[in-house]
Amino acid sequence: MTDLLLTNARLINPETGTDTLGSLRIIDGVIAEILPADFSAPDTIDCAGKCLAPGIIDIGVKVCEPGERHKESFRSAGDAAAAGGVTTMVTRPDTLPAIDSPEVLEFVHRRAVDKAAVNVLPMATLTKGRGGREMAEIGFLQDAGAVAFSDADSVIPDNKIFQRCLTYAKGLDALVIGHVQDPNLSNGACATSGPFASKLGLPAVSPMAERIQLQRDLALIEMTGTRYHIDQITTACALPALERAKAAGLPVTAGASIHHLTLNELDVEGYRTFFKVKPPLRGEVDRVAIGEAVASGLIDIISSMHTPQDEESKRLPFEEAASGAVALETLLPAAMRLVHADVMDLPTLWRALSLNPAKLLRLAGGRLAIGAPADLVLFDPDKPFVLDRTKLHSRSKNTPFDGQRMQGVVLKTFVAGAEVYSRPT
Numbered sequence: 001m002t003d004l005l006l007t008n009a010r011l012i013n014p015e016t017g018t019d020t021l022g023s024l025r026i027i028d029g030v031i032a033e034i035l036p037a038d039f040s041a042p043d044t045i046d047c048a049g050k051c052l053a054p055g056i057i058d059i060g061v062k063v064c065e066p067g068e069r070h071k072e073s074f075r076s077a078g079d080a081a082a083a084g085g086v087t088t089m090v091t092r093p094d095t096l097p098a099i100d101s102p103e104v105l106e107f108v109h110r111r112a113v114d115k116a117a118v119n120v121l122p123m124a125t126l127t128k129g130r131g132g133r134e135m136a137e138i139g140f141l142q143d144a145g146a147v148a149f150s151d152a153d154s155v156i157p158d159n160k161i162f163q164r165c166l167t168y169a170k171g172l173d174a175l176v177i178g179h180v181q182d183p184n185l186s187n188g189a190c191a192t193s194g195p196f197a198s199k200l201g202l203p204a205v206s207p208m209a210e211r212i213q214l215q216r217d218l219a220l221i222e223m224t225g226t227r228y229h230i231d232q233i234t235t236a237c238a239l240p241a242l243e244r245a246k247a248a249g250l251p252v253t254a255g256a257s258i259h260h261l262t263l264n265e266l267d268v269e270g271y272r273t274f275f276k277v278k279p280p281l282r283g284e285v286d287r288v289a290i291g292e293a294v295a296s297g298l299i300d301i302i303s304s305m306h307t308p309q310d311e312e313s314k315r316l317p318f319e320e321a322a323s324g325a326v327a328l329e330t331l332l333p334a335a336m337r338l339v340h341a342d343v344m345d346l347p348t349l350w351r352a353l354s355l356n357p358a359k360l361l362r363l364a365g366g367r368l369a370i371g372a373p374a375d376l377v378l379f380d381p382d383k384p385f386v387l388d389r390t391k392l393h394s395r396s397k398n399t400p401f402d403g404q405r406m407q408g409v410v411l412k413t414f415v416a417g418a419e420v421y422s423r424p425t
Contacts (some may be wrong), residue, residue, distance in 0.1 A: 003027050004417055008037050009047035009378070014351040015367040016145040024052065026374040029416035034370065047378055050411060053350050054366050055087025055118075055375035056331065057357035059148075059255065060178075060231055061306045062324075063089070066104065066112055069095025071396050072308035077328065078116030080393035082331040082421035085205065085377030085410040086304075086364065087117040090357070093130070094152035100125040100136045102144040109145055118413075119375070119422045121147045122362065126165050126176060135165050142174055147361055150177035150231070153278055155213065157183055159220065166224040174424040175360070177229045178217050180238070181279055185209035190319055191280045192265050200271065202318060207282065209236035214238050218245045221252060229360060230254040233299055234279050236289035242300055253360055255301040256290050258327055258334045263287070263400060266310075273314045273321035275400045277305070294352050295344040301360065302352040304331040308396035326394045330401050336381055336408035346381065383409045 007023040011034070021037035058081070064071040066358045081089050091108070093099035099108055105124055112120035124146035128134045131154075138149055150168060155178075156162040169176050189205035191197035197204035214230065218241060221228045233242060233254045245252045259277050260296040264284045268275045275281060282290075293299040307324025314321050327334070335353065338344055359368025413421040 002029070002417060003043055005039070005041045005044045006047055006052060006376070006378070007039055007044050009052035010049060011368055012051050012053035012346045012350050013368040014347050015369065017347045021347055021368065024368065024376075026417040029374055029418070030266040030376050031368065031372050033371055034343070035367065045093070048152060050378055050380050052376060052378050054354040054368060055348070055377050055413065055415070056085050056353045057087045057088040057361070057363070057366060058304050058328065058331065059090040059301060059302045059357050059360070060092055061328065062229040062308065064090045064308055066107060071310050072394060074111045074120065075116040076393060076395045078118050078120070080326070080328040082117045082413045083393050085332045085379060085413055086118060086328055087375035087377070087413060088121060088363070089116070089413050090121045090147060090361065091123060092152050093123045093125045093150060094154070098125050099123070100128050100131050101129070102137065102140050105141055105144045105146060118415055123148045123150050123177065125149065126151045127156060127161070130154040132158060132161060135161070135168060138165070138168055138174060139172055142172055148175040148177050148229070151406065153179045153181070155179055155181065155183045159216070163220055163224060166220055166226040170224050170226040173227070175227045175229060178229055179231050180210055180214040180217055180233070182209040182213045185212070186279070189280065190276060191268065192282050194265070194283060196265050202266070204282070207237050207286065208419065210235045210279065211238045211241060214241050216251065217354060219250065221245070221250050224370065225251065227251045231303075232257050232260065232279065234260045234282050234290060235286050238297065239293055240287060241314040246381065253300040253356070255303050256294055256299050257303055257305040257402065258331050259305070259325060260287065261291055261302065262334045262337050263293070267400065268318070271318040273316065273318055274325065274398050275401065276321055276323050277325055278320060278323035291338055291343045293350055300352065300356040302335060304328055308394055309398045310396055314398050324365070324398065326392065326396055326399050328394065329392050330387065330399055332377070332379060332410060333406040334401065339381065342408060374414055377410055377416040378412040379408060379410045381408050385406065385409060
């Protein structure tokens with residue numbers, strides 16, 4: 001029986017909304033006791049008043065196995081996650097080939113168990129090859145361990161096919177994750193329409209492309225009753241439709257990416273391709289509105305949308321460069337910008353980073369409670385540093401935060417009570 005005591009910590013509990021001094025005793029990988037801050041015992045780690053919170057559960061991580069292992073492997077992604085305080089990665093199925101069969105899913109599961117330092121929960125595709133034409137073997141994939149179904153950023157344009165997929169998923173009580181960007185309007189766009197995109201001469205898409213697709217999807221959810229999570233809401237104009245859907249009791253949740261919460265369209269000045277993400281960065285009004293929606297609970301989850309790209313695909317003209325950024329290690333310090341800007345407090349932030357993802361996936365984690373798994377992150381919310389992308393654990397280094405001053409560092413990460421990361425002193 002393993003017995004570990006983490007003492008003298010600021011316990012960030014998103015379930016109770018509290019930030020208090022205390023200690024945690026861990027026995028056999030679960031939280032066994034919540035004790036006073038000055039409690040002492042053998043095998044004690046003194047947290048020195050730093051923050052101890054549930055490990056981050058990151059929905060929408062791309063690990064490039066199979067097919068593009070040179071961009072990111074399960075080992076490198078697991079190391080990056082541990083260094084970033086992410087204890088559970090929920091991986092996307094947009095690999096080469098796509099995760100659309102039990103055989104590919106079994107390969108992914110085996111690689112994840114063998115190589116990753118953290119928990120890995122895989123998604124599978126909703127349609128074969130993410131082609132939007134033929135439904136994947138959802139039942140078999142669910143039996144093989146898929147926790148959700150998504151075609152990632154490939155939108156199913158045919159309403160009848162999408163309805164059929166949703167109806168089948170409803171019968172299995174499966175979670176479907178969708179990308180709400182109208183494909184016809186978004187195709188070829190790499191910026192958000194407006195004066196700034198016109199100034200740069202970039203092909204742009206209206207924010208309305210998000211609202212149009214969201215309203216289509218919500219209508220089909222109302223028809224089928226399927227559990228549905230929107231991977232990213234990025235525009236203010238989409239929020240009223242989401243609010244109405246929730247008020248009507250539809251089984252809908254929504255996420256936001258850390259990049260859309262902390263960056264805006266002006267950051268691509270100079271055609272900096274490391275700031276090219278999908279959907280494109282929005283205006284400052286949208287960024288502020290999305291942050292407020294997370295703080296109020298209208299948007300449930302913050303995720304990294306970790307998307308590794310190699311140098312060759314990023315060092316291109318802006319229109320031709322690949323979209324996406326790595327974010328497993330930058331998720332926590334970037335999210336701390338929301339706390340330091342008084343957009344939300346730490347328990348509210350961790351509600352979006354850990355508790356709500358756990359609820360959505362029906363996991364036991366995401367909380368500091370007796371019996372919960374001891375997946376934990378110890379961090380200093382105020383420690384400043386300058387990000388050096390060459391020191392990231394990810395194989396790909398495509399981060400928009402390179403060279404930026406940030407606050408918030410992970411000190412230790414625990415998975416099932418075992419230390420999987422400790423910051424070098």
